[in-house]
Amino acid sequence: MTDNQVSMTVDCSGMSCPAPVLKTKKGIDGIAPGQVLKVISTDMGAKNDIPALISRLGHEIKEIKEEGRAVSFYIEKKG
Numbered sequence: 001m002t003d004n005q006v007s008m009t010v011d012c013s014g015m016s017c018p019a020p021v022l023k024t025k026k027g028i029d030g031i032a033p034g035q036v037l038k039v040i041s042t043d044m045g046a047k048n049d050i051p052a053l054i055s056r057l058g059h060e061i062k063e064i065k066e067e068g069r070a071v072s073f074y075i076e077k078k079g
Contacts, residue, residue, distance in 0.1 A: 001036070001062050001063040001074040003038070005036055005074075006036050006037070006038040006074070007031050007032075007035035007036055007037065008027055008030060008031050008035070008037050008038070009037075009038040009039075009040070010023050010024060010026075010027040010037065010038070010039045010040070011040045012024075012039060012040060012041040012042075012043065012046070013040055013041065013042045013070060014042060015041070015042075015043060016043050016045075017043055017045045017046070017049060018049075019043075020039065020041040020043050020045075020046045020049065020050065021046070021049050021050065021053055023039070024037070024039050024050055024053060024054075024073075024075070025053065025057075027039065028057065028059060028075065028077055031077050032077065033077050033078060033079040034076070034077065034079075035076070035077055036062065036074055036075065036076050036077075037074075037075045037076075037077065038072055038073070038074055038075075039072070039073040039075065040070055040071070040072050041070070041071050041073075042069050042070050042071075044071075046071060046073075047064075047071055050073050050075075051064075051073075054073075054075055058078055059075055059076060059077050059078050060075070060076045060078060061073055061074065061075055061076075062074040062075070062076050
């Protein structure tokens with residue numbers, strides 16, 4: 001996954017739960033089906049919380065990248 005395939009980026013660096021989950025939901029609501037949302041988080045709880053949210057909402061995580069303390073989620077919005 002490359003950043004030029006990303007329609008919107010939500011940077012939650014430095015935020016703790018539940019902010020990354022709430023901002024991820026708002027980001028998904030702001031893109032069209034088929035588009036990709038990139039979410040960046042430094043909250044280690046997000047490693048479990050964001051995939052659980054995406055699964056519950058019926059969307060797909062295309063890729064997860066860990067870079068130092070940051071985790072990036074690439075989420076495709078489904079119809």
